[in-house]
Amino acid sequence: MRDFKYVWVLGLLATLLIVFVPIALLVFPVGEEKPDPWTALPPHPQPTDHRALLKGPFDDGPAVTAACLSCHEDAAQQVMHTSHWTWESEPVLLPGRDEPVTTGKKNSINNFCIGIQSNWPSCTTCHAGYGWKDADFDFSDETAVDCLVCHDTSGQYAKTKTGIPAEGVDLVAAAQSAGIPTRQNCGSCHFSGGGGDAVKHGDLDQSLFYPAESIDVHMGRHNFLCIDCHRTTDHLIGGRSISVSVDDTNNIACTDCHSTNVHADERLNAHTDAVACQTCHIPEGAVREATKMHWDWSTAGQDLPEDDHSYLKIKGSFTYERNFVPEYHWFNGSSDRYILGDLIDPEEFTPINQPLGDLHDADAKIWPFKVHRASQIYDAEYDRLIVPKTAGEGGYWTEFDWDLAARLGGEATGLPYSGSYGFAPTEMYWPLSHMVAPTAGALQCNDCHGEGDRLDWEALGYYGDPLVWGSRTRMQKIGSR
């Protein structure tokens, strides 16, 4: 028998393998691993120091853009194909219409400041471009793209009417600070939609610059940037909302990162068929700053005591609410849209952007909405909503003359004005997706079921509380159609 010097190494290895492999197999069973949500997050690119590259001086915004384009040659063209630039969608066929229509800030109506047509300079402050002052803006001018509004990290960049840099902005410092968009960049426009902090969305406000985790678990606890969820490729930023965009594309979902059966509780996982994540995890809207819930334009023009949150002479009276309980509706991702010229019934609430979907729509889930209701100007003879001219010369905000405002607005939109106006109720839906509460703050069973009254089951199409009446699947078996 040969005397092999290292036989002990082999023996030791064999012994250890025989002992530890079975242990390892049993202690760490090879099984289904919960996907780690962090793996879905896009990596942030290494920042480039632009100080040496962009020395300036720059006369104006377009000069900065030209400098950017000298390296990032395709950037402007990329931006110009996104709705941040066009403010308009691709043509979409809406239910009940023969022709596809385009929608977007460019031509749509809302029930806040109503529409940008005839009011361009003020509204286009937030356009990702420079100089949109009237209907004749040149959408093909690459140097009119505003790179800085998204990429400035100096913190001092600001825009003013028509979207040009405000007085006093140091363009060189801004250009040299170029980096990935932070919460400050996105928030400079999106947190102040509707012309002020927290006015429009109900789930976005300036507290999200530095939120506590109780306000937004993603940004507060995990320090997310907007673009971590609104993932961006070639300047096309993920995400959309039915306030402007009606087609069900370019969506972001919680399930981009989280698994649908993420709950330890089987019962909760069963809910995800019919209930959007947001419904339980965003129990309240406007958790920090009050948001506008109602706007009555008809009371404008009076000399009453003014307050930003209750009455302004130029705008009428408002209601603001904090910690509002959302309204819940079926929503399959698409919405209808009020298109300028559509007839309305002035006695009824006209939905500006009715979410689509119902109990029988397998793609629809119950979603939380902020619903903004308003009383806004309409043509009392032609029964259609009007875009009044509010800002600028002859606008209502200076003249307080609705008739004049309606006429000037009609000229800009091309919709004739009959000369007779009134105020009609409208409602606009804002699905809530931000300000996600930590798990411990999510809704519980009894918020909706039993004595809980968050959901109006019959209005949603159920016979009654599905806890006792059964889910929509069971209802369909009973034959509710």
Add this chain to the structure above:
Amino acid sequence: MIPTPLRHLLRALGLAIVLLIFDGSTDASAQTSPFHPTFPLLDAEGVNVLESGLPISTMRTCGACHDAAFIEGHSFHADVGLSTLTDPGSSASGRPWDIGDGYFGQWNPLTYRYLSPKGDPVLDLTTPEWLQRFTRHAGGGPAVRNRDGQDLSALTPSAEDPETAIFDAQTGQMQAWDWQSSGTVEMNCFLCHIPQSNNEARGAALTAGVFAWANTATLLGTGLVEQEENGWAYQLQAFDADGSLLPEYVTVQDPKIRNCAQCHGYASSDAATALALDSCDAEDWSTYTTGQVVSPQRLADSALNLAGKEQLTRSWDIHAERVLSCTDCHFSLNNPVYYQDASQSRLEHLTFDPRRIDLGEYLYRPLHQFAKGNSAQGMLAPELDDTLRRCESCHDYDAAHTWLPYQQQHRAAVACETCHIPELHAPAVQTADWTVLTTDGSPALDCRGIGYEDPASAIPLLSGYQPVLLQRQNADGSSKLFPYNLVASWYWVYGDPQRPVPYRNLEAAWLDGEGYHAEVVALFDADGDGQISTPELKIDTPEKEAAIAARLSAQGLDNPRIAGEVQPYSIHHSVAGGDSAIRECRVCHGDDSRMGQSLLLAGSPPGGVAPQFVDNPSTRITGDLITDEAGRLLYAPSAAKDGLYVLGHNRVAWVDLIGLLAFFGTLVGITAHGGLRWVAAMRRPSHATRFERVYMYGVYERLWHWLQTAAILLLIATGLVIHRPDLFGALSFRYTVLIHNVLAAILVINAALSLFYHLASGEIRQFLPRPYGFFDQAIEQAKFYVDGIFRGREHPFEKTPDRKLNPLQQLTYFAILNVLLPLQILTGLLMWGEQRFPGATDTVGGLPFLGPFHTLIAWLFAAFIVLHVYLTTTGPTPMAGIRAMIMGWDEVEVHSRSQEAKSHT
């Protein structure tokens, strides 16, 4: 002139109205019943009360359609023990003076007042006063009938009869009670079946003794009836022209959580309103006695000052959160929706019997016997015990506990509640000391789970408490550990047969008007400030005891003495979901196990009297009362006495002692032996022994040896962790057990393969002692170890590949391989098998036997290994043996004898 009782009533109702205004829960916003037809309110004669102006008779009003007599006659809520009253001392509780097992007849030290049996010379609580004070009773039963089944209103008033008398505090004498004028209390349908039932107004009417109006008072606030100066006024606008209720006033409903909560404890279905409860208040009875709270609200959202509140994101009760209501489990036993044959009475071939009573029949005669469990405190209606569906009736234990090792073993040992009610966050009563009396007439009370973070603050910090685990016998005969609160109480008893001292005597002994008697102050006021402070209010010396006893004797009570008792209250509500239940093995498997966690009973037992456990048909008290260094009285449960052997918690001291002695004895022995060898070797001139290299161990032999070495060493190590997890805090108990089992499997397989090898190759003969001359050889070998080895003699037996073992080794291995190893494998297998084949394990005595046995053998193995390793050093060089087992090649002495032999060949 308003008669006195009515004046009492008016005053009480004034209070009730004030309460009503401030109590949002009784507002009239209740939904109208979608189903119940409208009906007239009738009086006892069946006349519409709008005509007669008399009190509402529920039996007539509801009885117009429902079989009210059936309902009242089949309801333990009405009967509360009346029909099962016994002679004093024959009840299930074992208290010498108890005359029943229910609310009517069973004495409770927390409520103190004693319902006197007929014939007692000193009357304490009489039926009329019971009605006034025990307002948690829903009417009917003892509120309408006497103990012989006669109508109370037909009784002749007599000051000597506990059913028709009442104590008059002014005269100090018993007085006759006229049931005719007070009326009786019919079973109160409204209390449970309308959403805005006014329990305060009802209680006020009862306390005022205006019994006939109590049920009508329940409707105060519904808009049907109002309280006016001269009595009650039915509100005509709530009725139609025919005298029936208008539909919007018909709010009849199934009992909701709120209805049950009126009498049973803090329970609510309201998650929005921040939960606030008066800490440790007998008003919320079950909360008071156990700390149970039923509410869907998250603990963190409540208004209570809970310790660590932010982290308490669980709800008070998962079932309330999941929108269950009391009646979902405590349903009417003939409710056709819920009715289900008990598994014992179900036919084997039927899993579901679809035949049931019609809904109409059910509504006519809804049985008001409700499904109940078998709680230690609910001793009434034992025939209905465990009619309630238990956890397992709805939940699939196996599916929910796939993560839990030894599922079935855990299931057999502990109740669901034990892990799922890990802690009670609301305070619960701990001690009631009635041997003393505060100036407001209450006993000295101590509660658990409540303290003051800042002594100056008036807001208590609720730290919660962990319940004690006691064995409870279930309906199926099995016995498991359930969570309990134990309430200790001390009180004075007198006479023979003994009775608790009537409250009025106790009061007279202690109090004089608003304050204490001067004599009592002199005795108890230790700091001389003229007051008796809370710490001073305690009978802690024989003098104080004698003085109070004398003050009681002076009132004609014979031989007053202190007695004490401990009443177990089992805990089944306030359930936590899986996330918040106990999931960590070490909570029980460790030195500080829940299983052995003691519960404080009293800071110091009054008069040094050890309390008796109240008898309870289902609860088994196996632990001990212990007194700690501070003189506090505690109950210490014992898992071992409960027949449990909890790994990591239970140990048998003598087993570990023997094991340690064996282990360290061996260690000392070999150290001494080795030391002597070393000394001898130093003294001895070295002489060159001739060695020869022999291939001693084949590859397989070495592999199985070292594999076994690794397995055994790791088994001993992991076994030690399992035995004493507290010494190895960082290691996971769960994984250690798992690894121990895997190693055991490796060991068994390795042993089996090796046995096969030895049998097949014939090597087994090496291990078999040859009988011929065995003892001589063994003695020769032994002599070598005690003598020859020190003299540098040769080993008596040459080690050759054919004969590797000397006689002593053969003997040792024979014992180890035939006795110890099989026993260890067998005991280990049976312990593991408690999960898979519990029958076999239990046959040999279960874990309480196997555990210590397995431990003992493990100790012996450990001792053997020490010896074994030492003896390997007795070869030609100390490391030769070990090297041989590694490399295969051994160096063996060339024996002079074999030299000779060789030279012959």
